[in-house]
Amino acid sequence: MMHGVPEGMSLRDYFAAHAPIDLAWANEIFYRRMGRNPGFMETLEQLVELRGAYADLMVRERAK
Numbered sequence: 001m002m003h004g005v006p007e008g009m010s011l012r013d014y015f016a017a018h019a020p021i022d023l024a025w026a027n028e029i030f031y032r033r034m035g036r037n038p039g040f041m042e043t044l045e046q047l048v049e050l051r052g053a054y055a056d057l058m059v060r061e062r063a064k
């Protein structure tokens with residue numbers, strides 16, 4: 001632990017970082033959900049949400 005922050009990344013972090021979801025896909029999902037083009041921050045928020053959901057599913061599947 002350095003400066004109160006654990007070193008390395010969790011398995012969930014790893015799965016989220018390597019999720020096969022990019023900005024274009026996040027933009028498309030946002031458009032389908034909201035019926036409008038997102039702003040840049042909305043696209044990033046969508047990307048974080050999608051990658052987090054992907055990582056959670058991967059961790060859950062691995063625990064079986």
